[in-house]
């Protein structure tokens with residue numbers, strides 16, 4: 004099959020590759036860019052393990068063609084920690100036991116990152132609703148909901164600190 | 171996070187991707203397979219070895235699953251050929267390029283049809299794979315009340331979010347396998363036995379493993395094909411299962427039918443239990459089914475004192491994939507049979523179900539006629555009724571379920587502790603896949619040897635680093651694995667004391683030590699558990715779980731937050747089995763539930779806030795632990811089925827409980 008060229012910004016860096024036009028974005032970041040934090044757990048867009056941010060929005064990258072992401076900005080789990088420090092969402096998942104086998108975790112974190120980025124206050128029921136496109140077989144979700152609640156707190160207090168610093 | 175090394179994250183130079191061509195028929199003559207470069211059953215004539223959880227001794231080699239089908243296919247999804255390519259996409263193309271000619275035959279997908287129909291394996295005389303009677307023979311007692319019914323747990327899929335996967339690499343002499351697994355040692359034994367390889371020539375290394383729930387303990391055809399192909403092509407071969415393949419061809423769990431007859435007098439005292447347990451073993455022997463049927467029968471009387479019991483246990487072959495373990499693996503089925511009968515008996519006697527249950531328990535240990543050994547049940551369950559707040563919740567039509575957890579303690583487990591340059595490395599015979607074994611390992615080594623936890627590393631499974639091992643399943647890791655760690659630590663301490671006299675952690679860490687044990691375990695180490703649940707049902711028959719509470723005896727909690735997390739995960743799976751999960755096949759054997767969502771894996775929105783309560787009545791093991799992992803998948807369906815029954819007024823006889831059955 005004739006290859007095509009795609010260019011995009013991934014985790015702040017410009018990348019360009021020649022690829023099979025059928026290649027999905029999930030496969031592109033995993034196999035071409037070796038960013039293997041984005042996982043693949045199904046073939047029917049149900050599990051959410053492949054969730055990443057495309058132009059700031061959470062998408063299931065197993066249903067997006069890499070070609071159609073050309074020219075856009077992609078953020079994966081590898082891109083959310085800054086200078087080696089974990090993002091508050093990551094910290095929260097560890098502290099509140101939001102993971103066991105860890106396979107669903109990158110997708111859960113990217114969905115939560117996007118969700119909490121909206122800055123809205125969310126009830127536990129709302130968190131559950133938003134997470135319902137991400138499957139976890141290990142935790143029963145309770146630890147994940149705890150983690151997202153706690154991440155919101157952490158982000159809140161970071162914001163407050165930043166404000167105080169800027170004053 | 172995002173830094174794991176799952177098997178699909180590993181890429182070796184010059185690697186081939188393997189794709190599997192699978193049968194599209196549930197039963198057919200296989201006339202011809204043609205595809206360039208494809209490996210088929212005429213080339214690779216090997217049988218699938220039975221290893222891992224519930225492995226059966228091959229009673230009849232003719233009934234073992236071939237690695238690749240030859241002459242006949244027996245289920246939709248059965249591997250027929252394998253293709254190899256430079257990348258995933260072209261491997262898919264090559265799959266479509268293989269032509270397979272079939273001559274379809276009538277398939278027997280359901281146990282009933284298989285019992286009535288002709289044998290699926292030519293040359294055999296029936297589809298009964300195995301039949302045994304467990305218990306004592308007796309004449310029906312004179313009873314005031316007899317309840318009799320039929321109960322079913324449909325097949326469901328383990329569905330870990332990471333599917334199965336393997337890389338096989340051959341250097342001309344030795345085969346190295348990287349794999350997502352619960353037991354590197356089972357995989358090694360299986361590959362060596364299927365391909366007749368010398369154990370010294372095979373090394374199996376565990377990749378990070380994204381859940382297993384039973385599906386990653388044993389050997390599968392794809393592993394043998396990948397190993398064979400790596401040796402044939404002298405290139406590394408990777409195979410990653412798609413979710414569809416998981417649903418089609420990975421061994422499904424449950425799939426058990428029971429016919430039960432319970433005799434009691436009018437006070438509610440149980441007089442006898444008679445029954446039949448039939449397991450859908452799928453198309454071949456050597457799977458879990460031969461073991462499961464009598465195993466379920468053995469534990470069916472649960473925490474009750476019943477003097478007479480007899481169960482006929484049989485496994486029946488059908489045109490479906492072989493039955494395998496799924497979290498609980500026989501235990502949930504046994505408890506389901508008994509607890510459903512107890513609720514029916516309570517209704518018939520017009521008695522409170524909890525009262526009936528407690529009335530039939532002893533405050534002394536008891537060995538059932540089926541062979542189940544239990545401690546004094548009554549004190550535990552009386553306490554459970556309080557802890558589960560039954561008096562309050564019964565006003566809200568709460569269902570309750572009591573059970574005995576029979577962990578797979580025997581034959582024991584291996585452990586190795588090595589100290590070198592102040593660093594402590596540990597290997598365990600059973601491989602973690604999300605349970606956080608490292609936490610209990612560090613804790614036990616600190617307790618035994620005084621070594622600070624941060625110096626201790628639990629390594630992933632590697633058959634070159636640990637000479638033998640069993641595996642991680644059957645609620646056994648914290649008990650059998652934990653006991654092996656304690657024993658290896660004590661052996662090391664003794665060695666130190668013999669050499670240097672008084673024990674000192676600092677000096678131990680300055681030295682070089684290596685201690686391996688196989689800590690043998692015999693007998694049963696059963697524990698008790700109870701669950702309660704409440705539910706509401708709307709007019710469409712959609713069930714919402716309101717409260718879901720567990721009360722389990724864990725002996726000793728080695729890692730409290732992880733234990734709670736694991737229990738909650740299991741409770742969600744218990745709800746899944748009760749309400750959503752099922753593998754549905756059409757009459758001609760096609761899989762209708764072909765996505766992970768169709769197969770019913772629960773979502774966050776539908777799960778309640780779980781409450782986990784624990785009691786720690788230490789066990790006889792040196793570190794006091796009891797089994798844990800499977801308790802919630804046993805207990806939750808019991809309680810939830812009863813709650814649904816009370817709210818809907820309809821008798822619940824099978825899981826999953828269908829919405830259409832409950833709607834007005």
Ligand code: FES
Pocket residue numbers: 042043044045046047048049050051052053054063064065066
């Ligand atoms: S891999 Fe994308 S949703 Fe499952």
Ligand code: FES
Pocket residue numbers: 101102103104105106107108138139140141142331380381604
């Ligand atoms: S932690 Fe294992 S699937 Fe979520």
